[in-house]
Amino acid sequence: MSASRTTRHQVRRRMAATTPLLLALLLVAFVVAITAFGDRASARMASETLIRVTLVAGFWIFAGNSGVISFGHAAFACVGAYVSAWTTLAPAMKATLLPGLPAMLADARWHVLPASLVAGLAAAALALVTGAAILRLSGIAASIATFAFLAMVNTIWANWTPVTGGTSSVVGLERYVTPWVGLGWAVATLAAASLYAASASGLALRASREDEVAASASGIDRYRHRLAAYTISAFFCGVGGALMGHFIGVINPDAFYLNLTFLMLAMLVVGGIGSLSGAVVGVLAVSLAVEVLVRMEKGVSLGGLTFALPPGSQEILIAAAMILVLVFRPAGLLAGREITLPARWVTGRGAAND
């Protein structure tokens, strides 16, 4: 057998490896374009979009590979945001606002990078503990349990006032999230997502998604792989939550509840839950739509008249769009395919495809 011959399998692996690179390039181009030609408002929009990439790509690590819809990932973002706040806010502020914090946290004043890592780890730890129980359930039942989990976290957060500030917002978070920071974390998340998808665990999980019986007959322990994906996924959602908090500078439990859950789901559905590229495309598409709708809710002047959509219409239109996608193009915009370089470009010279 000639040493220069590239098998079809190798070609496919190389093509798969180009996906995170292409997606990262796409996002870099996005940021460059915005910072070069856009204004402050556009820069904010760019940061927000990139934070969403982190959140949704993280979400995809679990939902896309396992086929199980989790309604609880916004809770991981909540935990991440608050842990980052707890470790970075000035102790004087924490003493006033959050008197119930344990001394270790109340005195902590860390740099934002370790804070965001710890935020992710805290979310991952929570995922490991709760996922151990939740993921024993079958797909749909597990989804319901994640919804209960979301409600549980929200209830605790909204009522545990001495520690979380309850329903009033925690203010004063250091606003360090620029489009470049957002880009950095987005690319890191994409890399992790691709690595996981290509790993043995990711493959096993996707196999069991297709046919549960065949997978278990092949010796795949679906539970373990689901738990692994759930935990990794929660880490990135935790980081995403921290980024959200430090982007706006203000956090409260309601920001990490149903609206965020809905937005993340909409992005995944529109782009296509089957592929990471779908998740990214979904984020970009829906973010764009949201931008347009927000401007329209503020009011658009045509001639001398101002037309403004009533508040709430944004969600109505996005929800309607989601339903239409599910009916007419259930696999989403990318129909489960990844963005890769064409096969020709990865096979190299002197190759003979079998």
Add this chain to the structure above:
Amino acid sequence: MSLQLVFDALSLGGIYAIAALGIALIFGVMNLVNFAHGQFIACSVFALILPSADAVATMGLGALPAPLLIAAILAFGAGLAVAAEALVFRPLRNASPVALMVASFALGILLQNILLVAYGGRPKAVSLWPQLGSPVQVLSAQVPLLQLLVIGAVALILAGLALMLKRARVGLEMRAAAEDFDMARMLGVRANGVISGAFALSGALAAVVALVLVTQTGVADVRMGGQIMLVAFIATVVGGMGSLAGAVAAGLALGAASALLQAFLPVEARPFRDAFLYGLVILVLLFRPQGLFASVGAKPRV
């Protein structure tokens, strides 16, 4: 005090059971976990009042005399559910259960925001049958009249439904369709009829919950129904997905547990009552993931 607790448990459990039935009925015939059910409840509440942004609501249908009002709201709930089925779920008839579930979630958000646009986000005061709040002496306990009515109504509804399912043709067809939908069709059972029927029933049950909620709390809020829908989901899972009896039993149990927690938790812990409840449930599921009464066709047989 303990007799009071019994009534609390029964009435709360009863409402949870009715809510759980609404979910289990639809899941049985079409494998759909209806995340819009909470909004079916909320919309039924708002059907009572006229659209406005006022803090105190003006009655629309709510001004009708009781029998007409009840009939009107039940019809509204049923109609809304049937319309949702025809417009959103029928086109998705052959989609995966996951797609159906996500679509129902989107529908719920859609309905909630329509309410938001029409009525504004502030909770409104609604005074429906305030006389039902007055206590009635039953043995050693002072029980609000509403609680007694709820317990009675739930018992009637459950009995009526059980009768319909066991004796009526439509109930027979529903039970067969829930077990093997395609086989039922091959015997001439009309798919659309069975599914629309299940939705109509589910919508009517949502309306019942709505009436109780609004009478009890005196408030109309676009976020209503969410908490009870979650309890209904949990009851369906704990009872074993696909089992109507299981959903009812679990609903009653959850109501009892909730009432007990409310009575025995220290005051500072009371706001966390729901969190405790869900945590407890997750623990139960850890030991028995298939639920208490798993249905016959739950797992594919190899």
Add this chain to the structure above:
Amino acid sequence: MAKLGVFDLAVRYGKLLAVKDVSFAVAEGERLFVSGPNGAGKSSLLGAICGAVRAAHGRVEMDGDILSGRAPEEIARRGLSMVPEGRRIFAGLTVRENLMIGTGQRRDRAAVADDLETVYDAFPILRERAHANAGALSGGQQQMLAISRALMTNPKLMLVDEPSLGLAPKVVDEVYERLCALQALRGLTLVIVEQSSTRAARVGGRMLLMRGGRVVADGDATAFAAGDLLAEAYFGDPS
């Protein structure tokens, strides 16, 4: 006019063509066996006729009435009843409830009661266990229930998919005996998928031999068993 006419029927699952341009007619009162090796497309053919699976193209007519393209419940209401592979009885319902499922559209209560009696006479075990859960019946009894249940819809034509599957030979004998008796009693037209062509030959009737989605032979079942066509169909060159 033929009772059932099938014209150029094709069934596709993704890229796989399970049934390729099959055409045949069934006369009233006839007993037609469809036989052939595994994967020949027999079940898909029946599925397409009763509406359970969608045909890629082709036409199915019964008594001149077009069936293809209709929902399975509409086809059932027009007098074509299907007993699918694996029985698929409603285990959570009683035996009697199973029998009554298909009678919803029948207006004549007396006729329904008569049919119930006929079915109980043909399969006494059903009368015995009328109020027991159908899931408790044995395989053979479930087969009898499945056939009776289809009969209760008052069909003109019945499709039966693999009635002998998983049953002991003696039980299969009994099932076929009663089935043929019922056919004679009611002037039914039967189309039966039967893996065992020897069994089909023994029961007697016309036979359609399928292989690779096509009909490769059509004639008398007993004549086939004697000749070489069977071996050819099962073991020969698939071209």
